[in-house]
Amino acid sequence: MRLLVGIALKHLLFRKRQSLVSLLGIVLGVAFFLAIAALMQGSEKDFITRLVDNAPHITMSDEYRTPRKQPVEEVFPRAALELRNVQPLTETRGIRGYEQILSDLHRTPGTRAAAVLTGQALVSYAGRDFSVVLNGMNPEEIKGITTIENYMKQGSIDDLIIDPDGIVIGTELAKRLSLQMGDNITIVASTGQVRTFKILGLFRTGRSDYDERQTYVSLKRVQALLNRPNRANSIIIKLDDPNDAYQVAEQLEERYLYKSVSWQEASEDLLSTLTIRNIIMYTVVSTVLIVAAFGIYNVISTVVMEKHRDIAILKSMGFHGRDVQRIFLGEGLILGLLGCVMGIPLGAAIMAGLMQIRFNPPGASEPVNMPMDWSWPQFAIAAAFAIGAATVASLLPARKAARVKPVDILRGGT
Template sequence: MSFHTKIALHYLRPKNNSFVSLLSFISISGIAIGVMALIVVISVMSGFSHTLEKRVIGIESQIIVLNYNGLINNYRKTAKNVSSISGVKNVSPFIYTDIMISSESTSNGSVLRGIDIKTEEEVTNLKKYLIKGDLSGLDNRKRKEIVLGKILAQNLGVTVGDRVTIISPKGRITPFGVMPKTERFIVCGIIDSGMYSYDSTFSFISVRNAQAFLDLPTNVVTGLEVKLYKLNLTSANVFAKKIENKLNYRNASPSFYALSWEELNKNLFSAIKLEKLTMFVILSLIVLVAAFNIISTLIMVVMEKRKDIAVLKSIGASSKDIMVIFIAQGVIIGAIGTSLGLLAGFLIGYVEKTYHIISLPSSVYYITSLPVRMTVDEFLVIGISALFLSFVATLYPAYKAGKIDPAEGVRHE
């Protein structure tokens, strides 16, 4: 240990009735609280983003292919072309439309998805979120069955085995005028994705029944769901563009377009990123205020140790040595506060991640518990930022200490 560090540690030791020691404690506490707050908030925001990504990709596919005309004709040929692209694992057709759905007691708006149960399991994790019933009922040719989101089923007051009526937004012409088309379905399953926006609106039937209900030919669907072998944000966007180029090759005007899961939920994830950045900036101000406390602490130490500084200079210590001593003292204060803050933030995050102490209203936050995701990168960024601010805060007091004249220091004592 260098003599600079030894002297810096000596000045930090608590002394009776020492106002400087109190300031040091306040500085350490301020940095620790600021770093802890940053760790907790950033970890929660990262947890929100990561959890939503998993939930969204679980209930939706990684990429969807649509047609500018609204429907894809001869979809099997289109699906074959998409499957031929290297890196594409599976493709599944779907039909998408808004409907009204009613039970014996009430009615609700719903987003109806017609899916091919045999291929749907290859592109989404829909089966993973099934809490009641069986998805295989959708493939039942003897009777028409439907799967509902958990909140939607609760709002309708139905469960597995009950009957509901779906009402098409497109009416049919009868001698009595335009009448809405309706069909009766039996509830065969309940889905709980943990995301309110899905569980309160989505319903699922077979793509065959959806085609019949909407009077579509059997070779026509709304779009195609695509799953890749390897997924990350970059690959999803790149493959979406590859699919577009493949399907629109030699076409005079583009007919198809593809959207990645990130593009489909762009507003949601952009808002989370913005909130995360905003919270980082705001909470960094706590660390900045604590850094100003370091300035106050070191200035008080310089005033209290003028004689010591004079003695050190008289026995050969240079102005640079004096500066290093006070820089070391400030950095030690910052390091202690940062370490305590990182540890406290980690412990709080670990406890919440393990025991889910804080619950959230799913109607507001999409999920039911406070998510936490702690990464080494974020710990390093926050820790280094706090240490850097602590270092910058030492420069002015250290410079003033280095400029003290030995004779002046002794005379003031």
């Protein structure tokens, strides 16, 4: 094998300029493949991290995926009966026995949960009504589950523990209503109940709609305002391992019957969009390497054509067809390997350069660096693709070389 590699190297070194051009193609191909793939994967991971971190991993709501079976259906499962317009047992919507479910979840290792009662309300100001969403929750529970505390500009969610008559609102709402910390705000619930809250905190997520409409209040106060005592309309759950969310949601739904949606299910369309985006991205960046592979194919084909006589001599000496094939495959492989060795550092340098670029994404309050995925699979994929492309590109001319019949060439003379 050393001999064959030696011959392959000699061939490449003898045609320095052609070899360098095809090598440059692979180097640039690997570098751009790596940089673009790392950027796309980085943005995807960043997106998923934001998705996973900012939202609950599982949301249990006061709905059923399929209507609950009526007792008569359970007693006569095979009966020819049809029940229509079944009235709910209770008129008060919400998760019944949510406290029991919560305490079960609190006992489950690796799980954090909080009950939330959400409802619409109005804020009247200067003759205008603003619609807001009241999020009733227990501040000590909510902190580990949502990231709202990270977006606090003034005050804290914890302040609601000390003063349950407080409210936390977004900076956009505060701006529209010309309110400040410590001011009072009057809320009219959909039940007609009116209550005044003191502003204990201001948050800014960067999403103007959220900052204008969402408010955080103590759960007990919202239950009273909405006239739904001992009810929560959702339980939000965070898991130590977000990847378990799908299975855990299924188990919870099976156990408590309430619709439990994992972050994967909620973002199914987004995740499938990301998959499509990945396919498009890898197709585009692979094209760069495929073009580079054509360069290798071109060089090796030319070498094979020019070397017909030498191939004939090698075979007349006693080299096997597969030896000749290995020589030319080796040439492709050497170009592919060298392309990786030189292209990966260049790609890493481009990645490092791209990471220095800071920009303001829509809705973000602070500039962020370009997200980049530095994980080893990116490097492995780029290297494997380059070596694979180089090998495939050299395979065809190598096979052609192996089939050369020495006598056909020798008969032709020079």
